[in-house]
Amino acid sequence: xxxxxxxxxxxxxxxxxxxxxxxxxxxxxxxxxxxxxxxxxxxxxxxxxxxxxxxxxxxxxxxxxxxxxxxxxxxxxxxxxxxxxxxxxxxxxxxxxxxxxxxxxxxxxxxxxxxxxxxxxxxxxxxxxxxxxxxxxxxxxxxxxxxxxxxxxxxxxxxxxxxxxxxxxxxxxxxxxxxxxxxxxxxxxxxxxxxxxxxxxxxxxxxxxxxxxxxxxxxxxxxxxxxxxxxxxxxxxxxxxxxxxxxxxxxxxxxxxxxxxxxxxxxxxxxxxxxxxxxxxxxxxxxxxxxxxxxxxxxx
Amino acid sequence: xxxxxxxxxxxxxxxxxxxxxxxxxxxxxxxxxxxxxxxxxxxxxxxxxxxxxxxxxxxxxxxxxxxxxxxxxxxxxxxxxxxxxxxxxxxxxxxxxxxxxxxxxxxxxxxxxxxxxxxxxxxxxxxxxxxxxxxxxxxxxxxxxxxxxxxxxxxxxxxxxxxxxxxxxxxxxxxxxxxxxxxxxxxxxxxxxxxxxxxxxxxxxxxxxxxxxxxxxxxxxxxxxxxxxxxxxxxxxxxxxxxxxxxxxxxxxxxxxxxxxxxxxxxxxxxxxxxxxxxxxxxxxxxxxxxxxxxxxxxx
Numbered sequence: 001x002x003x004x005x006x007x008x009x010x011x012x013x014x015x016x017x018x019x020x021x022x023x024x025x026x027x028x029x030x031x032x033x034x035x036x037x038x039x040x041x042x043x044x045x046x047x048x049x050x051x052x053x054x055x056x057x058x059x060x061x062x063x064x065x066x067x068x069x070x071x072x073x074x075x076x077x078x079x080x081x082x083x084x085x086x087x088x089x090x091x092x093x094x095x096x097x098x099x100x101x102x103x104x105x106x107x108x109x110x111x112x113x114x115x116x117x118x119x120x121x122x123x124x125x126x127x128x129x130x131x132x133x134x135x136x137x138x139x140x141x142x143x144x145x146x147x148x149x150x151x152x153x154x155x156x157x158x159x160x161x162x163x164x165x166x167x168x169x170x171x172x173x174x175x176x177x178x179x180x181x182x183x184x185x186x187x188x189x190x191x192x193x194x195x196x197x198x199x200x201x202x203x204x205x206x207x208x209x210x211x212x213x214x215x216x217x218x219x220x221x222x223x224x225x226x227x228x229x230x231x232x233x234x235x236x237x238x239x240x241x242x243x244x245x246x247x248x249x250x251x252x253x254x255x256x257x258x259x260x261x262x263x264x265x266x267x268x269x270x271x272x273x274x275x276x277x278x279x280x281x282x283x284x285x286x287x288x289x290x291x292x293x294x295x296x297x298x299x300x
Numbered sequence: 301x302x303x304x305x306x307x308x309x310x311x312x313x314x315x316x317x318x319x320x321x322x323x324x325x326x327x328x329x330x331x332x333x334x335x336x337x338x339x340x341x342x343x344x345x346x347x348x349x350x351x352x353x354x355x356x357x358x359x360x361x362x363x364x365x366x367x368x369x370x371x372x373x374x375x376x377x378x379x380x381x382x383x384x385x386x387x388x389x390x391x392x393x394x395x396x397x398x399x400x401x402x403x404x405x406x407x408x409x410x411x412x413x414x415x416x417x418x419x420x421x422x423x424x425x426x427x428x429x430x431x432x433x434x435x436x437x438x439x440x441x442x443x444x445x446x447x448x449x450x451x452x453x454x455x456x457x458x459x460x461x462x463x464x465x466x467x468x469x470x471x472x473x474x475x476x477x478x479x480x481x482x483x484x485x486x487x488x489x490x491x492x493x494x495x496x497x498x499x500x501x502x503x504x505x506x507x508x509x510x511x512x513x514x515x516x517x518x519x520x521x522x523x524x525x526x527x528x529x530x531x532x533x534x535x536x537x538x539x540x541x542x543x544x545x546x547x548x549x550x551x552x553x554x555x556x557x558x559x560x561x562x563x564x565x566x567x568x569x570x571x572x573x574x575x576x577x578x579x580x581x582x583x584x585x586x587x588x589x590x591x592x593x594x595x596x597x598x599x600x
Contacts, residue, residue, distance in 0.1 A: 242545060245545035246555060261472055265574065272573070274565065274568040275348065
């Protein structure tokens with residue numbers, strides 16, 4: 001399974017980066033291949049200063065070795081070895097009418113000291129962070145998520161949509177980071193879902209990523225915007241930074257376990273603003289977005 | 301003591317904000333007085349878009365009531381009441397040749413459920429975060445810190461300077477946030493230092509703040525700078541954000557105990573950039589700064 005999924009995300013990285021370069025039409029991904037001293041490594045691909053994408057990364061990694069102490073505590077296991085691989089992407093478009101998107105699909109294996117596989121699971125998801133709310137875009141993104149889920153289990157979409165709303169909640173601001181999508185974790189073999197069924201589910205979601213996001217980009221990338229709208233985007237990006245640095249388990253985990261910093265923090269937006277006590281005027285488009293972030297809704 | 305120190309920081313806030321407005325020459329502090337539902341409140345003063353100060357806050361608060369559960373765990377005490385007051389300031393100048401400065405001086409009391417005072421201490425410090433290194437500025441700032449310390453104990457400066465270097469260490473970047481200053485905490489009554497001696501020490505440090513910082517501002521505020529130097533400042537401000545959101549105990553504590561968010565996050569810089577794997581060219585002024593941040597040095 002680990003070879004199968006690692007091959008899958010390698011190919012998916014190629015598919016996604018090619019398509020994004022085509023849509024951008026100007027910038028190319030810069031690739032950094034890195035090695036982890038304790039075992040494994042990754043292939044980071046970053047795009048900057050494009051026509052469409054101001055900054056973004058589509059990274060894969062496959063790491064293995066002794067499970068670090070901090071992860072032993074986190075997973076509540078004794079001395080063990082592990083293998084983990086995944087694809088993580090974040091795209092920050094230039095135009096404030098185009099939403100930021102994040103996705104991550106990952107697979108984990110744990111072995112005892114005799115080298116026997118003792119646990120394995122999939123995790124992942126994807127979510128959208130608009131700066132201006134176009135209901136049809138939200139409906140489109142969630143519809144694709146739902147369609148991919150429904151093929152595997154009619155209950156997955158509503159369950160993983162709710163988990164996504166719960167996870168990407170900026171508690172100190174009492175608002176969501178964005179308008180959600182899917183979030184699933186610890187997807188382990190059961191009567192109903194063998195590991196291969198989970199593989200099929202996760203790869204279905206991964207395969208549908210481009211069709212969930214690209215039509216929105218294509219529709220909005222040339223929209224006109226004002227200086228004030230751009231400022232609003234930069235201020236909202238501040239909330240994105242706050243979530244990632246204060247609450248996001250993946251980011252903090254990486255920072256505290258000596259992960260490759262530049263690959264982890266590629267998720268941070270390029271230009272960001274913080275103003276004191278900034279409030280949009282009531283009835284504005286900006287206020288309309290906040291309303292939805294404070295009260296996550298059902299899009300499909 | 302609590303009334304004495306609270307009066308002290310109220311006056312100090314006035315002194316500092318008046319002087320900063322005078323130096324800025326354009327922007328004025330905007331004041332927000334707020335109440336904490338559980339007891340006490342604060343007076344937040346924020347300056348934005350000045351000639352000199354792009355964003356900054358000089359805030360005081362005095363809060364009291366039942367010690368929140370999270371603080372009980374933190375201080376390792378049972379059910380108790382508390383009083384805490386302090387002044388916190390952060391100034392982000394526009395000109396990249398002028399360093400950012402942070403300071404905080406605080407006083408804490410703990411009472412048992414019979415209302416008896418069971419513990420009390422002072423804490424605080426101040427530190428400088430330059431974007432370009434002028435050795436004479438670093439020496440000036442540290443000299444004033446040392447002079448204030450030396451009047452009370454010849455060992456304080458080297459002890460609190462080291463604690464400051466340790467505390468403001470951005471572990472995930474393996475570099476200091478800035479060039480340090482002073483950091484002290486849990487300053488409790490002893491044979492040598494009664495509470496009133498600590499009051500005298502902390503107020504000495506507070507009284508010397510303006511003379512540690514303002515001469516540097518005056519000397520550098522009209523320096524010419526390039527677009528690239530401004531970009532470097534914005535990139536380095538990103539490290540400031542990373543420290544405050546990932547490592548700073550005061551910030552995280554505030555965010556996780558339902559503090560007044562806008563007063564806590566006024567510390568974040570106004571315009572910030574993150575670029576992928578940005579490295580200054582070797583031998584440059586930017587590289588010279590990094591060298592000092594990676595290897596904190598003795599300035600006096």
